[in-house]
Amino acid sequence: MRYWLIKSEPNKWSWEQQKAKGDAGEEWDGIRNYLARNNMREMKLGDRAFFYHSNIGKEIVGIAEVCKEIHPDSTTDDPRWECVDFKAVCDMPKPVTLADVKAEPRLEKMSLVTSMRLSVQPVTEDEWKLICKMGGLDG
Template structure:
């Protein structure tokens, strides 16, 4: 299993909206960055990700799981753009803020710190465990 971070502006697509989709999940559509799209091409069913509220809140608020692998993005006819579907798995008991991530020396190389604008990012197993611990979750 691999780990990821999905950024969303909560006024456009919030954690509550994601949870409301249930086990069917939802397309992670609208991505128009090649690196973010390429990250989604690497995803497999069962991979886990942090759901991160960007702009408002700037915090990890939940855990999602990839429930459908890469496919054409339904919001465009341009074949360059693809997406995966994700479903909500659980709330982060204690949201983990960007400030807290930046303050944690073990996370200094995390993409959230080094590539802040990238909307779909890889997360290492070590980073996953640290952020889960910070949020009050067992990383397993």
């Protein structure tokens, strides 16, 4: 299993909306950045992702899971753009803020810190475990 972080502005697509989709999940569509798209191409069923509210809140609020691997993005006819589907797994008991991440020296190389604008990012296993612990989960 690999780990990721996906970002969404909560006024456009929130964690609550993601949870409401249930086990069917939802396309992670509208990504128009090649690196973010390429990260989705690497995802496999069952991979986990932190769901991060960007711009408003700036915090990890939940954990999602890949429930459908790479496929054409339904929001465009341009074949360059693909996406995966995610379903909600669980809330983060204590949301982990960007400030919390930046204050933790062991996370200084995390993509959330070094590539803040990238909307789909890899997360290492050590980063995953530490953030889960920070958020009140076992990992």
